Amino acid sequence: MAARLVIIGSGETAPTMVRIHRELLGSKGPGPAALIDTPFGFQVNADDLTDKILEYFRDSVGVDLDVVRWRRSDEPVIDRERALALLARAGWVFAGPGSPSYALHQWSDTAVPAALLDVATRGGTLVMGSAAAVTVGRFTVPVYEIYKVGTEPHWLEGLDLLGSLTGIAAAVIPHYDNREGGRHDTRYCYLGEHRLERLEGDLPDGVGVLGVDEHTAVIFDVATRVARVEGVGTLTLRHRGCSTVLPAGESVSFNEMVRVLRGDGGGNTTAANEPVLVEVPQAGESFSxxxxxxxxxxxxxxxxxxxxxxxxxxxxxxxxxxxxxxxxxxxxxxxxxxxxxxxxxxxxxxxxxxxxxxxxxxxxxxxxxxxxxxxxxxxxxxxxxxxxxxxxxxxxxxxxxxxxxxxxxxxxxxxx
Structure with missing residues (x-):
């Protein structure tokens, strides 16, 4: 069985991810495949979103998902226990769009983070896309509060599933190459360069930024301690404004990622497990x-x-x-x-x-x-x-x- 953490920058239910989902599900090991609905559980159309995700995996990927219903931490105890029991059996678990801060509030001080971690540690695959991806690092960006409400940029404590599984200390930023803002900078999960620089300065020593482009997946193989980039974009390892960029198809060892994210410098070689320190490229063509x-x-x-x-x-x-x-x-x-x-x-x-x-x-x-x-x-x-x-x-x-x-x-x- 392959023990894996997968971080998807966006498009987790788009045509761009079908091949990757099929590959991961084809080698997931025993146990059901399940969706946990927490990140979008606050939305009035949560049932519709659940149906759309189930339809995508059924019709496009060819897999029927079970649903781990955990929209609120104060659900009836029997519903919570059923959800935890399903997580305990699952060999593949997916969480995706919604609000990172909402998901954190509903998972904090519950058994869910440990259950999610256990999926991977026992040999399963944990797939976290978009909003859910933001929660897996040492620190989490409250995206909606900053971008939509105007709250001053700040970090929340993340679940640090990434650190527990890989030893990598980082804040995870999906939608890294977003350009929906047109003339306005919406890269870095709608933060833009100015806000990211400010937030980066608040990170403790030894903690960097792990950025995943849209329609891009980073597959962390816990057994081999190697991460592989798949999809249409890149993985960026950033420390205090210096970025190491790995394109799709490249691999990098966990140890090298730790070194770069701590600010020990990028490599000067083209070996797959030694990324090159490069200037951050301009956003490419949007895939949507x-x-x-x-x-x-x-x-x-x-x-x-x-x-x-x-x-x-x-x-x-x-x-x-x-x-x-x-x-x-x-x-x-x-x-x-x-x-x-x-x-x-x-x-x-x-x-x-x-x-x-x-x-x-x-x-x-x-x-x-x-x-x-x-x-x-x-x-x-x-x-x-x-x-x-x-x-x-x-x-x-x-x-x-x-x-x-x-x-x-x-x-x-x-x-x-």
Whole structure:
């Protein structure tokens, strides 16, 4: 059995993590795989988030998860004992999005931290993404309180699961390369450089910052004492502003990580277990549904300009696929709405192009409508009714009436 701690910088329920989850679950050892729902337990849509995470792992990863329900530390004692019993049997446990400080408040002074630690120490895999990842270090950033409320930057005591399992003393910062702020610096889990510098100065000697980029996982193998970087971004080991960066595919020993995070200097070699001290790179291309929608919209426009109907239709279908694939991600914000808006705009353009060149209306628009209806049927089959309705409404806006019948979808041109 592989005793592992996995820290995911973001995208833990995104298409980017499917391969990694499958690999980890395929070698998890005995016991059930389970989700613990604490980090988002305060949210009014907590049940919906649970369902989305279960759906992602069932449909995309191919594994059914049990649920460790621990939304509050004052749950009835029988519910708490059931949760702890499930943690005690689990061979793989996942916690993800929500609020780091809320999770800490609900786990502190309970048996949960020891139970989470035990998952890995007995040979299982503990996967902590996004908000949950923030809690695993020696110190924890109260992200919401600082970024949303304006509380002065400060640290909370973390669970230090990382230190207990690896001997690495660090504060864990996911979303390390975030750039949602555009012109405003939202790197380092929305802190930005100014706040991180201030917080870094408050860390005790010997404690550094372990940063994990979005859509990136760091897999700590407790037995071999080696960490491996997987995904699309990098792992950053930072001490007092000096950063050692390891790209995806690289590995590093726990001892080397301890040395760098203590400020003993980065290596000057390219060996996999001796990272190079480098200048922090500029944030790369954001990997998200929004970036996919932007890319496909650009491809669509290029195809339309070139008169490439097949290429334009391929971009429409690929965007519909992307919307479905990313629909289970719990931290997309308004990206789904933006992608649907892009899809509607592409359909409108296709419709306008078909109308402008038609003689026999049904013959001209028919192939375009059939592609749109095929995308709509796929959306309906996957219960993505918002996308299905958006396609129908876009067609209706251009005089194409769609009817659902027992025999399937039918369409007519209004006034034809």
């Amino acid at each position: 549904l929004r970036s996919e929608a932007d890319r496909l919209q650009g491809a669509f426009e290029a195809c339309m300009d070139a008169g490439d109907a097949d290429g334009a239709l391929a971009a429409v279908l690929e965007l519909e696929d992307a919307i479905h694939a990313w629909s289970a991600d719990t931290v997309q914000g308004d990206h789904v709405d933006r992608a649907r808006a892009a899809l509607r705009g592409m359909l409108v353009q296709l419709g306008a192009t078909a109308v402008s060149g038609m003689r026999d209306e049904r013959d001209v628009v028919g192939p375009v409508v059939e592609v749109a209806l095929d995308a709509r049927q796929r959306a309906r089959d996957s219960r993505d009714f918002a996308t299905s309705d958006a396609i129908r409404d876009s067609l209706a806006a251009h005089g194409i009436e769609v009817r659902d019948t027992p025999d399937g979808q039918e369409w007519d041109l209004r006034g034809a």
